[in-house]
Amino acid sequence: MKDYTVVGQRVPKLDAAQKAMGRAEYIQDVRLPGMLYGKILYSSHAHAKITAMDISRALALPGVHAVLTGKDIPSKMRMGFYKDNPPLKAAKVCCFRDEIAAVAAVSEEVAKKAVRLIEVEYEPLPAVFDPEAAMEKDAPLVHEAHKSNVLKLPWKLHYGDVDAAEKASAFVVEDRFTTTWVTHCCLSTSGAVALFDASDNLTVYSNTQIPSLAQKDFQETLGAMGLKGKRVRVIKPVIGGGFGSKLDTYAYEHIAILLAHKCRKPVKILFDRKEEFEATSTRQPTVIYIRQGCDEEGHLTFRDIRMVLDNGGRTSWGATTPSVMMMPITSLYRVPNVRYDAKCVYTNNTYAQAMRGYGNPQATFAIESCMDMLAQKAGIDPVTFRRINRNEPGDETPQGFKITSCGLGQCIDAVEKELTADSPLADGEGIGYASLIHVGGGARIYKSDGCGAILKMDDFGKVDIFTGGTDMGQGLDNMIAQIVAEELGLLAEDINVVHSDTDVCPWDVGAHASRSTFVAGNAALGAAKKARQTLLAFAATLFETAPEDLVMKNRMVWVKNDPEKSMPVDKLLRKAHFSPGGTMLMADYFYDPPNENMGKDFRCNLSVTYSFGVHGVRVHVDRETGKVQVKNYVAAHDVGRAINPMLLEGQVYGGVIMGLGYALSEEVMIKDGQIKNPNFRDYKLFTAKDAVPITAPVIETDDPDGPFGAKGIGEPGCVPTAPAVANAICNAVGVRIKDLPITPEKVLAAIQAQSKGS
Amino acid sequence: MTKTISFILNGDEISCDIQDHWTLLHLLREELGLIGTKEGCGNGECGACTVIVDQLAVNSCLYLAADIQGKQVQTIEGLAVHTGSLHPIQQSFVDNGGIQCGFCTPGMIMSAKALLDKDPEADQEAVKHALAGNICRCTGYVQILDSVAAAGRQMAGKKTDKAAGYGDPGPVTRQPGDQTAGEVTP
Numbered sequence: 001m002k003d004y005t006v007v008g009q010r011v012p013k014l015d016a017a018q019k020a021m022g023r024a025e026y027i028q029d030v031r032l033p034g035m036l037y038g039k040i041l042y043s044s045h046a047h048a049k050i051t052a053m054d055i056s057r058a059l060a061l062p063g064v065h066a067v068l069t070g071k072d073i074p075s076k077m078r079m080g081f082y083k084d085n086p087p088l089k090a091a092k093v094c095c096f097r098d099e100i101a102a103v104a105a106v107s108e109e110v111a112k113k114a115v116r117l118i119e120v121e122y123e124p125l126p127a128v129f130d131p132e133a134a135m136e137k138d139a140p141l142v143h144e145a146h147k148s149n150v151l152k153l154p155w156k157l158h159y160g161d162v163d164a165a166e167k168a169s170a171f172v173v174e175d176r177f178t179t180t181w182v183t184h185c186c187l188s189t190s191g192a193v194a195l196f197d198a199s200d201n202l203t204v205y206s207n208t209q210i211p212s213l214a215q216k217d218f219q220e221t222l223g224a225m226g227l228k229g230k231r232v233r234v235i236k237p238v239i240g241g242g243f244g245s246k247l248d249t250y251a252y253e254h255i256a257i258l259l260a261h262k263c264r265k266p267v268k269i270l271f272d273r274k275e276e277f278e279a280t281s282t283r284q285p286t287v288i289y290i291r292q293g294c295d296e297e298g299h300l301t302f303r304d305i306r307m308v309l310d311n312g313g314r315t316s317w318g319a320t321t322p323s324v325m326m327m328p329i330t331s332l333y334r335v336p337n338v339r340y341d342a343k344c345v346y347t348n349n350t351y352a353q354a355m356r357g358y359g360n361p362q363a364t365f366a367i368e369s370c371m372d373m374l375a376q377k378a379g380i381d382p383v384t385f386r387r388i389n390r391n392e393p394g395d396e397t398p399q400g401f402k403i404t405s406c407g408l409g410q411c412i413d414a415v416e417k418e419l420t421a422d423s424p425l426a427d428g429e430g431i432g433y434a435s436l437i438h439v440g441g442g443a444r445i446y447k448s449d450g451c452g453a454i455l456k457m458d459d460f461g462k463v464d465i466f467t468g469g470t471d472m473g474q475g476l477d478n479m480i481a482q483i484v485a486e487e488l489g490l491l492a493e494d495i496n497v498v499h500s501d502t503d504v505c506p507w508d509v510g511a512h513a514s515r516s517t518f519v520a521g522n523a524a525l526g527a528a529k530k531a532r533q534t535l536l537a538f539a540a541t542l543f544e545t546a547p548e549d550l551v552m553k554n555r556m557v558w559v560k561n562d563p564e565k566s567m568p569v570d571k572l573l574r575k576a577h578f579s580p581g582g583t584m585l586m587a588d589y590f591y592d593p594p595n596e597n598m599g600k601d602f603r604c605n606l607s608v609t610y611s612f613g614v615h616g617v618r619v620h621v622d623r624e625t626g627k628v629q630v631k632n633y634v635a636a637h638d639v640g641r642a643i644n645p646m647l648l649e650g651q652v653y654g655g656v657i658m659g660l661g662y663a664l665s666e667e668v669m670i671k672d673g674q675i676k677n678p679n680f681r682d683y684k685l686f687t688a689k690d691a692v693p694i695t696a697p698v699i700e701t702d703d704p705d706g707p708f709g710a711k712g713i714g715e716p717g718c719v720p721t722a723p724a725v726a727n728a729i730c731n732a733v734g735v736r737i738k739d740l741p742i743t744p745e746k747v748l749a750a751i752q753a754q755s756k757g758s
Numbered sequence: 759m760t761k762t763i764s765f766i767l768n769g770d771e772i773s774c775d776i777q778d779h780w781t782l783l784h785l786l787r788e789e790l791g792l793i794g795t796k797e798g799c800g801n802g803e804c805g806a807c808t809v810i811v812d813q814l815a816v817n818s819c820l821y822l823a824a825d826i827q828g829k830q831v832q833t834i835e836g837l838a839v840h841t842g843s844l845h846p847i848q849q850s851f852v853d854n855g856g857i858q859c860g861f862c863t864p865g866m867i868m869s870a871k872a873l874l875d876k877d878p879e880a881d882q883e884a885v886k887h888a889l890a891g892n893i894c895r896c897t898g899y900v901q902i903l904d905s906v907a908a909a910g911r912q913m914a915g916k917k918t919d920k921a922a923g924y925g926d927p928g929p930v931t932r933q934p935g936d937q938t939a940g941e942v943t944p
Contacts, residue, residue: 010855012852012853012855013852013855013857013858015860016851016852016857016860017844017848017852018860019857019860019863020834020844020848020849020851020852020857020860020863020864020867021794021834021835021837021838021844021848022792022793022794022795022833022834022835022863022864023794024860025793026796026861028793028796028797029793184895185893185895186859186861186895187796187798187804187806187859187861187862187893187894187895187896188796188798188859188861189798238859238860239859240796240859240860240861241859241861241895241896242859243895272800273798273799273800273801273803273804472859473858473859473860473896474858474896475858646854646855646901647855649855649900649901650855650858650896650897650898650900650901653897653898653899653900653901654858654895654896654897654898655898656898657898657899658895658898679799679801679803680799680801680803680804680893681801681803685893685895686898686899687889687890687891687892687893687899688885688886688889688890688892688894688899688902688903689886689887689890691886691898691899691900691903694898694900
């Protein structure tokens with residue numbers, strides 16, 4: 001371990017005390033003078049024509065300032081990367097989630113009442129809810145103009161010769177896996193406040209993980225409204241949970257903008273919990289067909305995966321998750337030949353967005369379940385099988401990923417050691433393993449993968465750093481503060497991290513892809529290095545020595561071999577400020593990692609470095625009820641360097657429990673396009689009572705490109721959880737569950753089918 | 759129907775006009791401006807709105823404002839004492855990583871307080887039971903349970919087994935004046 005002072009310390013989260021006192025202000029707490037309240041009317045059908053709409057009674061209600069319908073939406077205003085989604089739909093609805101009208105009124109109560117007074121007539125259309133059925137020739141078309149339910153998206157990566165490799169394989173397994181809808185369940189519901197100034201410049205308060213890209217989306221909205229060239233300012237209140245849910249702009253944000261402009265007053269739209277379940281996006285559901293083979297010694301020979309993705313009625317980022325699924329498919333373990341094809345298919349269901357892992361948990365569920373099946377067929381134990389195929393530093397994967405630091409082997413060792421230290425397995429108990437690869441050094445999915453940082457120091461030795469990055473509770477504020485403090489020889493508490501306002505913070509592509517510690521961290525480090533250089537140059541003149549001979553630590557600067565010559569940093573700053581031709585210390589830096597955009601064949605080095613991990617779980621399965629109990633969980637992650645072990649562990653624990661929900665209990669139940677469980681009573685999250693013992697060994701591989709060696713860890717915690725659990729269940733009672741979530745009903749049915757068969 | 763009620767809020771006597779249908783959550787947040795109490799669901803399912811009424815943790819979204827007549831209500835704002843220092847439970851959540859996004863935190867702390875006020879030595883099963891109605895999506899509960907356990911130990915007057923500050927106190931907490939160059943190898 002290098003001799004760091006602040007990096008590696010368990011510094012409490014910088015905003016924790018404010019939050020503990022109830023003083024943090026979330027979107028719920030934003031109140032502006034004269035503010036109106038907006039409410040949205042959603043479709044009553046999964047698929048229908050809107051034949052008539054009467055808003056007169058709503059408009060006549062006292063306190064109502066405006067009612068908008070699809071006809072008020074400028075024709076160029078379309079949301080999502082596929083541009084198939086106007087904020088309000090005029091002629092036709094394609095899912096229950098479709099927004100068709102909106103109201104602004106003096107209070108939420110009046111707005112709700114007004115929404116109920118809007119009369120809509122529909123002509124129902126035949127609907128389709130199964131993506132594989134939607135690919136049939138005579139299936140109803142969700143978007144007639146699109147001429148097919150299959151989206152024109154190019155998800156296809158072929159490398160090597162899969163057919164030849166399969167012929168040469170000693171063992172081959174194949175199967176079908178499915179994953180269903182789950183959702184983020186941020187404790188804070190979604191919301192936005194929009195307001196225009198007298199010159200039509202727009203300010204939006206919003207829960208967003210993409211302030212800079214949201215600014216661009218809102219600018220496009222202004223353009224469509226005839227307000228091209230006006231300024232957009234995005235302010236993030238404290239965000240009550242992200243997990244990917246805030247990586248796209250939503251209809252409610254654009255509707256708030258339209259209402260605010262129409263009413264010339266601030267308009268706030270705040271979701272209730274039912275709306276949060278019904279009108280925000282899910283994780284992308286999948287149908288996965290996998291074939292995988294190995295040779296006599298257990299070396300993987302090929303991996304062949306075909307997927308069908310339920311795109312729902314509109315398109316958000318869910319349809320791009322295959323771009324990330326390619327990562328584990330091509331690069332989890334050494335696999336020389338790979339074939340991957342995915343189709344996104346319109347249905348009349350809800351639609352998906354980004355969610356922690358961005359497709360990786362779905363693909364890894366199939367791959368790692370299949371790894372155990374293949375190991376069993378080859379007669380090799382699952383841990384040895386993984387060790388044989390593990391990635392190593394220096395590998396280049398079929399997708400073209402250049403593996404630099406890689407602690408997968410150490411993670412396997414750590415998990416095996418922890419799990420096998422337990423008592424011998426009792427009847428009904430089993431152990432399962434699964435690994436992960438994820439981007440750990442940015443992910444170039446946009447023209448820039450960069451982040452800016454602006455740093456200034458005051459006369460008192462304190463630093464303000466303005467970062468493009470976003471903290472939504474995961475702890476980026478601490479990453480930035482601890483990195484900057486380390487570089488400038490200060491304490492974490494000396495650093496004020498500002499990450500909330502596009503008027504003062506530089507550009508960033510967004511808090512996704514576990515990239516913030518690496519990219520925003522490197523940006524902050526770059527700015528701090530420049531400030532350090534300036535400060536040391538000044539001190540060197542003062543002490544009549546060379547900058548290299550100076551030490552900067554614990555708020556002091558001194559000469560290495562002459563400690564008598566020393567000065568506190570704050571005094572040095574004042575000296576610089578108040579000397580003739582004074583200098584205030586300021587520095588900026590824009591870090592854009594040297595990673596690559598995907599080529600037409602999807603091959604590239606997507607990230608500067610990759611994160612690895614292995615999860616192992618011991619479960620008990622009740623043969624009478626099918627209930628699965630997690631007895632012990634070990635999650636080892638190669639994180640490069642733990643900037644803050646306490647916050648790092650928090651990311652892993654939180655990821656594991658979210659992953660266990662995905663594995664065992666969570667499901668947005670949708671019947672004929674309608675969500676049946678839009679509440680916490682029927683959507684089964686883990687509670688404190690379900691908390692499980694988790695050990696989180698941290699493997700530090702000191703990444704050469706990471707800030708102080710760090711790699712990303714935001715998403716990995718929930719990636720291999722489901723297959724680890726499925727493998728443990730199979731190890732315990734011999735049944736393989738291939739459809740998530742693994743409910744007691746499914747386990748019991750499989751056990752019963754097994755005993756009938758035997 | 760409007761009516762006037764009197765109750766004790768965070769130690770202060772309060773008298774105010776309310777509507778019959780208002781919940782305690784509405785009264786606290788919308789009328790009295792105490793935004794520390796959060797609304798996560800409005801249906802008594804998530805616990806973000808938990809406050810303490812006469813020593814009991816309740817979901818303020820399900821509690822009618824009219825029913826607090828003559829009662830003692832404590833919210834998160836009533837915990838930090840006037841010197842600005844935190845209540846041991848708050849401090850413990852800060853020190854042990856019990857807080858990420860923070861939206862569940864006020865409710866979580868109030869549920870923990872109702873338990874620890876009665877029994878600071880509550881075992882982990884009792885803590886899990888007391889927090890079962892408070893959903894957290896960020897932490898996986900591990901560090902929240904650690905936080906409550908450590909707070910309980912402190913409230914019971916026992917020495918905590920975790921360092922109260924940064925973990926390894928070493929050079930981080932050292933003040934500039936204490937620094938001697940000889941101790942540092944840059």
